[in-house]
Amino acid sequence: MDKILEVNDLHISFDTYGGEVKAVRGVTFDLKKGETLAIVGESGSGKSVTTRALARLIPSPPGRIKQGEILFDGKDLAKLKEKEMQQIRGKDISTIFQDPMTSLNPTMKIGNQIMEGLIKHQKMSRAQAKSRAIELLELVGLPNPTERINQYPHQFSGGQRQRVVIAIALACNPKILIADEPTTALDVTIQAQILELMKDIQKKTESSIIFITHDLGVVANVADRVAVMYAGKIVEIGTVDEIFYNPKHPYTWGLLGSMPTLDNTEDSLIAIPGSPPDMLKPPKGDAFAPRNEYALEIDKEMEPPMFKVSDTHYAATWLLHEYAPDIEPPEAVKRRMKGFAKTGAGNSKEGERP
Amino acid sequence: MVRYILQRLGYMLLTLFLIATFSFFLMKMLPGSPMKAEQKLSEAQLEILYEKYNLDDPVPVQYINYLGNLAQGDLGVSFQMNNQPVTALLASRIPVSAHLGFQAMILGTILGMLLGLVAAVRNNSWIDYTSNVISVIGISIPSFIFAGLLQYFVGVKLGLLPIAFWEGFQHTIMPTIALAIFPLAIAARFLRTEMIEVLGSDYIVTARAKGVTKGGIMFKHGLRNALIPLVTVMGPMAVSLMTGTLVIEQIFSIPGIGEQFVTSVTTNDFPVIMGTTLFFAFFFILIILVIDILYGIIDPRIRLAGGKD
16 A cells, blocks of 8 residues: 655654653654554644644643654655645645543534635535535535525534534545544544444545554454554554553553453453553653563663564563563453454444443 | 614613713702802892792603703703803814714724733733733822823923814814723733633634635624724723813813713702713713624624524
């Protein structure tokens, strides 16, 4: 598959009164045409910052891209001027935001909110844009689009608003769709519908999706590949199967161990002890070491490089070094991995979370 | 919408009736009488005057008469100003005050909004700090200081503009500027604060993610959402500016209602006090109605709530 986006060694910092917060510290990944890449990690791991940087949506100041490149369509987005970036946002790269209750303009008819991008990027007339907006609302499964187009966001339910947000993002057939926790703010039954909708749309439009979530159930359901982020870095990246059946990084084990599923009722959930590091002063060595029961001496001194597990699977842990002791994932996590292998990761539905 | 406005007009009449009643009885409770203010009149002379103005009737009768006249649009005659009808007095004075207040309001609001917008967009820059200083000065220094400074420098030293009286557009310029500084400062403060908040909200990020330009973000998405608090403070301010400002009218010798109102209070000129109070109340209620309708136009969520009411 062709690469559509390539991110190399991206560093993003926020200048605050307390000092420089290093939110993203060297992230490298690529995105292929038509695939869905999930980025998972706990709050503050830098997943949202990374993806907002792709569309250059980080408010600056205080945020800034310190180094690294974002290659898209022969251009380095990290260095584009704001004016040029406005031509790409909404047209080639669109974003679906987390909270549908706040991400629509309350004083603008939803039709106008959808049409705005069409008129700007596709140079449509108002009439053309309007009929396209109606099409889009049909596509995202909103009944009575011809009437609803003249309504305001407060006249819609949460799930309907998220459909509108998706319609806005899809308006110009973007090559890359960034979904920043699109289902987190919705209730469970609606979550499943929205995920189905996104999968359907991807089939129709063949766009690539970057899907941010901290919900592994959702990942199993939608993603082709998974990147696990911790403290501003990608610690493990691989296909869904590799991450679910053969995880190598202790942090990924922790995430899998703390994920509730229906078919695994005998184990209690395993919590990852401690909390993420202060990104004002990122620790020396491996940032996860203080919370990692398998940490080696070297973890406190040196950051692990990315070790190759397979052509598609990489993990940043010294445990993969040839001199490292052979450490197996904890039993509970192994049982889970087996469970996933038996049922297929894709069968652990997002609706099963409490 | 029509039903809503009619309903509001009904409430307005009720409010006016209550204010007329209150002001009437308050006047009756005041010590002193309009006739005793300056002239030294004998008991007999006073009695003749009381009889002429029906002030010797029992209070309830006076009240009924007052309401009856009011319903016919008769506000009585002034005891002090040569027996002029109050309505004629208001009719000659109010347009002057309203003209001055309106000009000051428009000038102050437009300049203030511009200043506030620029300050919000260039948040924490020198423009923002300058705007801050202007706002603090405008809010904390009373308008008569500006009036005096303008008169001295622009009027006397430079001789550019007339320093007093109300005889044409030139005469309105300095008092308008002196009066406009306060609304300017308030508008700049409120719009800056609200705009910064609005520009930080999620839907602005959504708009940016659509590729909307900076101007579009500001005017199409930002401004409308930032207007509600501004409308809330500017409405009552418009009323107080347009119903006459004693100090500025005095300084510039402008024949407005502000000066007249204060004189009527010190001389117990009941009909003028009540007439002016009633007019101010009417104007205030009217502005509140306008503000409520404006809310609905600006924010569709408020429109719906109002329509169901």
